[in-house]
Amino acid sequence: MQLLPSILFALALFAEQASAHGYVNQIAVDGKWYPGNKPGSDSQLGPSPIRLISDGGPLQLQGSEARDFVCGKNASKAQMTVPANTSSLVTFNWVGMDGASAWIHHAGPVITYMTSCGSQSCDAFDATVDTKWFKVAQLGQLPNDTGRWFQEGISSERTYVFQLPDQLAPGGYLIRHELISLQNAVAPNGIEFYPMCLQVNVSSEGQQQPNTTVTFPAIYNSSTDGLIFDTYTPPVPAYPFPGGPLSNVHASGQGLGPTAPSLSAIPTTSQTDSASDAPQCSVAPPEKQGSTSSAVRSHDSQPPNGRCLVKRNTGRRAAHNAGLRRAW
């Protein structure tokens, strides 16, 4: 039965032409939201920790600039570097190009890397020159349906949340967060990359150093796993994530979070150091986690009530035991 995949592929192509893709319009650290500026705009919303890109279209293996694979198209350094701790929850909100509609793509992994800004302040750190990134999180197919993806939850206005590695050494970091869309990846050069970068300053007493790093775009070459993949024709195999294995320094948890507040509801940066710092989503205690089954309901319009699918600093073994492991 080959007809169905062909139709789906045709629909995907149509959707591609009719759409304008998207971007991350705001991020949160432990529930404190920070807006980002619209791609190509000139900082109308003011300073942000999100590196500004020039447009929200996809990067492709052929035809895109090498440097754009680092932090997105023509990414420029951001003015803010926001405070975080080890085990902080970092939340990303993806939207369509109008800044209000939902992210449009359903199929493909969500991968997150970090790199130290070294002795430089992150707002001065040029990531385009041989920067070495370690992979802290990756999220792919739903556990019981390899033809469907957690990204579908993002297209249902859920956020993506991960917990910073618990033994991360202190200092400034860039977080490179990337959606990869596979709806056209049945053909060479059909895969789409949407990387973005966020600047954080981590307070920590940890001292773990990553043992595995990659560079962009070098990691994406003709022999890279997962760049040609058919997510339509069953049985869909397990996805071979590109970007190498998870680093020894990796997230303590990850998952889909609740829908983000609208941008207009976010206090301006001058008002942020108040009691409103409480996390947007209360974190499920380990024994009530149920993370996988909650996450599977990613196409529900309502997220699980106030609940992130990650949990607070109980270590990565507990996170794995709680069911997140299958999503790594």
Ligand SMILES: [Cu+2]
């Ligand atoms: Cu697209």
